[in-house]
Amino acid sequence: MSHERETTTPDGSPHPASLQHHFDTPRQQLEAALQGMWLFLATEILLFGGLFCLYAVFRANHPEIFEYAHQYLSKFWGATNTVILICSSFTMATAVWAAQVGRRKTLLAMLALTLLCGCGFLGVKFIEYQHKWKEGLLWGVHFRPEHSAEQFAQHSAEEHVATVSGEHTSSAPATATSRPQLFATAPATSPATSQASPDTQATQPDPSWVFRSPGNGPRGLRPPSAAPASLAPEQRVRNVQTFFAVYFAMTGLHGLHVLAGLAVITWILVRSARGDFSPAYHTPVHMTGLYWHVVDLIWIYLFPLLYLIH
Amino acid sequence: MSAMNPANPTSDVPPATGGNYLTQTRGILSWVFTRDHKRIAVMYLVSILAAFLLGGIFAILVRTELLTPNKTIVEPDRYNQFFTLHGAIMIFLVIIPGIPAALGNFVLPIMLGAKDLAFPRINLFSYYLWLLGALLAVLAIVLGSVDTGWTFYVPYATDVSAGGTLMGGVIPVLLGVFLLGFSSIFTGLNFIVTIHKLRPPSMGWFQLPLFLWALYATAIIQILATPVLGITVLLLIVERAANFGIFHPSLGGDPVLYQHFFWFYSHPAVYIMILPAMGVISEVISVFSRKHIFGYHFIAFSSVAIAVFGFFVWGHHMFVSGQSALLAMIFSLFTYAVAIPSAVKVFNWLATMYRGAIVLKAPMLYALSFLFIFGIGGLTGLFLGALAVDVHLHGTYFIVAHFHYVMMGSTLFAMIAGIHYWWPKMTGRLYSELWGRVAWVLAFVGMNLTFFPQFLLGTHGMPRRYYNYPPQFQFLNVLSSIGSYLMAAGFVITAIYLLHSLFAGRRAPSNPWGGATLEWQCSSPPPTHNFDQPPVVGDPYDFGALKYDAAIEGYVSKT
Numbered sequence: 001m002s003h004e005r006e007t008t009t010p011d012g013s014p015h016p017a018s019l020q021h022h023f024d025t026p027r028q029q030l031e032a033a034l035q036g037m038w039l040f041l042a043t044e045i046l047l048f049g050g051l052f053c054l055y056a057v058f059r060a061n062h063p064e065i066f067e068y069a070h071q072y073l074s075k076f077w078g079a080t081n082t083v084i085l086i087c088s089s090f091t092m093a094t095a096v097w098a099a100q101v102g103r104r105k106t107l108l109a110m111l112a113l114t115l116l117c118g119c120g121f122l123g124v125k126f127i128e129y130q131h132k133w134k135e136g137l138l139w140g141v142h143f144r145p146e147h148s149a150e151q152f153a154q155h156s157a158e159e160h161v162a163t164v165s166g167e168h169t170s171s172a173p174a175t176a177t178s179r180p181q182l183f184a185t186a187p188a189t190s191p192a193t194s195q196a197s198p199d200t201q202a203t204q205p206d207p208s209w210v211f212r213s214p215g216n217g218p219r220g221l222r223p224p225s226a227a228p229a230s231l232a233p234e235q236r237v238r239n240v241q242t243f244f245a246v247y248f249a250m251t252g253l254h255g256l257h258v259l260a261g262l263a264v265i266t267w268i269l270v271r272s273a274r275g276d277f278s279p280a281y282h283t284p285v286h287m288t289g290l291y292w293h294v295v296d297l298i299w300i301y302l303f304p305l306l307y308l309i310h
Numbered sequence: 311m312s313a314m315n316p317a318n319p320t321s322d323v324p325p326a327t328g329g330n331y332l333t334q335t336r337g338i339l340s341w342v343f344t345r346d347h348k349r350i351a352v353m354y355l356v357s358i359l360a361a362f363l364l365g366g367i368f369a370i371l372v373r374t375e376l377l378t379p380n381k382t383i384v385e386p387d388r389y390n391q392f393f394t395l396h397g398a399i400m401i402f403l404v405i406i407p408g409i410p411a412a413l414g415n416f417v418l419p420i421m422l423g424a425k426d427l428a429f430p431r432i433n434l435f436s437y438y439l440w441l442l443g444a445l446l447a448v449l450a451i452v453l454g455s456v457d458t459g460w461t462f463y464v465p466y467a468t469d470v471s472a473g474g475t476l477m478g479g480v481i482p483v484l485l486g487v488f489l490l491g492f493s494s495i496f497t498g499l500n501f502i503v504t505i506h507k508l509r510p511p512s513m514g515w516f517q518l519p520l521f522l523w524a525l526y527a528t529a530i531i532q533i534l535a536t537p538v539l540g541i542t543v544l545l546l547i548v549e550r551a552a553n554f555g556i557f558h559p560s561l562g563g564d565p566v567l568y569q570h571f572f573w574f575y576s577h578p579a580v581y582i583m584i585l586p587a588m589g590v591i592s593e594v595i596s597v598f599s600r601k602h603i604f605g606y607h608f609i610a611f612s613s614v615a616i617a618v619f620g621f622f623v624w625g626h627h628m629f630v631s632g633q634s635a636l637l638a639m640i641f642s643l644f645t646y647a648v649a650i651p652s653a654v655k656v657f658n659w660l661a662t663m664y665r666g667a668i669v670l671k672a673p674m675l676y677a678l679s680f681l682f683i684f685g686i687g688g689l690t691g692l693f694l695g696a697l698a699v700d701v702h703l704h705g706t707y708f709i710v711a712h713f714h715y716v717m718m719g720s721t722l723f724a725m726i727a728g729i730h731y732w733w734p735k736m737t738g739r740l741y742s743e744l745w746g747r748v749a750w751v752l753a754f755v756g757m758n759l760t761f762f763p764q765f766l767l768g769t770h771g772m773p774r775r776y777y778n779y780p781p782q783f784q785f786l787n788v789l790s791s792i793g794s795y796l797m798a799a800g801f802v803i804t805a806i807y808l809l810h811s812l813f814a815g816r817r818a819p820s821n822p823w824g825g826a827t828l829e830w831q832c833s834s835p836p837p838t839h840n841f842d843q844p845p846v847v848g849d850p851y852d853f854g855a856l857k858y859d860a861a862i863e864g865y866v867s868k869t
Contacts, residue, residue, distance in 0.1 A: 039499045140552065
């Protein structure tokens, strides 16, 4: 990129190498770039705005799902990630400052640290996702929370399907349209998820979604002390998969943005190492910083909305 | 980045000789990697017109099928695909990008006296996003079938049985829409920054041509509404691909929420379509009436007002979708409120023409028909904004007639007006005025003959999107189909004489129409850097300083 800038400068023109031909002054170019970046960030906020709106609608309509299902998220790992991202925002801000005052070594170190924090965030996210995956705490039809081993021994899968499909014929229309009936039910379209169905609970005294073994998960991923298993049948919540759809949509899109941010920071790091930036020209560092702060800011909202529901 | 290609000296080399942007550099690569806004605009125009042809073919197929009840040429499933493709192509590929990305891209920097848009590379990137999105959408035609209607309502769009295979149906179209949305965002972003930062110091906000006010208001909507469409189609893609359970009712999702999300974009998108058209009309009416625009500030601020109000009316698409009565009343009220700034514009255009010296050249003919058609389209919109009437008319041909009067009759006619108006500037050639008038008559008569009977069909209760109808509806349907053939003939003639003018048209002077905006100060076609001498910034609608010079068949400055 910088190579191109140099070659495209008209010979003998007063333009500095980094100034594109259609701008009169570096200041005008910087202002244009910053305004463009802020507008782009506004579109990013609106992109996530759709998801926040989705969250608000579902939570307002079905608060019980959120109160119940958020217990399966790990506050420990969520908080850890929050701390990591706040630290990375600090290192990013320092990097921008270093670029402004021309301290190249600080710039490089701070960009590397930011990169490290971003990777750490994604690593933690990976741990969390892997756990959800193993436990079947997924969206839509893929929501198949594990039963305890004993219950699996008691009932074969075929029996579940038979029981459920038999009982669903009478209640299926109601499940699609009515308000929650405060017990868990599986979507009518997917007999495979019926392990979690309330109708099986009618035949089983103590079924529910409990973790395979509380001691096995990573720290913080153990089930809450008030385990769902101890809930009475009428307290159980249906359509829990909706929460996980919202969770994966929001954190997934955010994760993609972190990934994109890491790619851009790597590129900026390479350019910094090459010596492209100076106190007179460091617009890309500045703009990457703005982007990274917005990505952090979105997480600052995601963490309490998803993990800290009371 | 590909822009580093050495074969791309276009936009960064000052003009060496008296060449223009079309002849400055040669070879296909000088177009593929260009960052010149004028070349990108031409690429947009060609691509959009190709999409228009495709969408038009589907429209003719739909009208031909409806000539008779039951089967005329195709089976019902195929018919569903036809109207879906017609709608999706026309809206996402033609009308939304049409005026801003093609005409706006060309004239916006020149009207500001600037050398280019603020972000030339993003401009090129936005074009390729458009192209990729368009190809993906067309790919869906080849690989599978989409028959959901252009709105992609859940559960039509998520039900795997609708639309063939998983990858062959709805998903490529949705991915295409996502990319087209981002293309639109980047265009809008570029326009806003350019208008803010590349205006010459001597040009204040109220010396901007009204076309730029319209594009600015459009860009605000593009930036604020399109991301919501982006996230909506992403969610719909995962809903369909992975049974996500956000929108599908059987998984605990909320299909009405999808409609809210969709219309939160798609209603403001209606103003993305109409506002630039209104901008073109403001230019054309003033220039061809040889009179200063009446009520400049009102027209300028009414554009912004439409952009703002446009965000609060999406619920009027959902009066029968199960939203609360209170919400429906609020949306109805705001819908009426949008009529105010729209009417402000129309009255100002009429007042501009009052006692003007009206010149009936092709752009003006299309502009005048815009006033007529937009009047009908806008006023029938008020019927639909009324809650009780909407319940009767919802989902009938009345809706189809209404939005075709606004989108097709207004926006597309304005786009054709704009193409004629700026044709000499873009190509350096004059088109045939006689054939222009012939084609206009066909298009105008055809347009009204096509869609006016549909108002009657709608009030009599014929539902939209239906393949079959009772025999008493046949007469009106045949009228409508004949109208569509007339209109198609008009457009074909237009294409022929415009293409002919490229090779055999007379050379255009710098200012054939006597416009006072800056693009008429540079040569036709403009040099790569737009202006050989810095333009003189003045009142964009002051025609007193120009006089006609018969020798060059154009206008020159009196001084």
